[in-house]
Amino acid sequence: MIRNMIILLFIIFGVMFFNNTSLSHTDVKHKTIYACSGDTLWSIAKNEQKKNEYYYNKDIRDIIDEIKQINGLKDSKILNNQKLEIPTIN
Secondary structure, three states, X not given: OHHHHHHHHHHHHHHHHHOOOOHHHOOOEEEEEEOOOOOOHHXXXXXXXXXXXXXXXXXXXXXXXXXXXXXXXOOOOOOOOOEEEEEEOO
């Protein structure tokens, strides 16, 4: 009985260890979007959180910070028709 439990634990550990999917091994690309009138970094980040697999399960504040960093933004102000680069894996 104990032997079977040990074997089961090794199998579970092996599956978890060798089946680890990470975005670090995924080819990250960037898409270009242009801010529309009324867009905010929050609304853009929220949309990307829903539709962009790169941001799956990420906190909205982290998404905003990453978009700001990639685009060299010092604050959250964006202008109409402002070009923004957004990471994507699709």
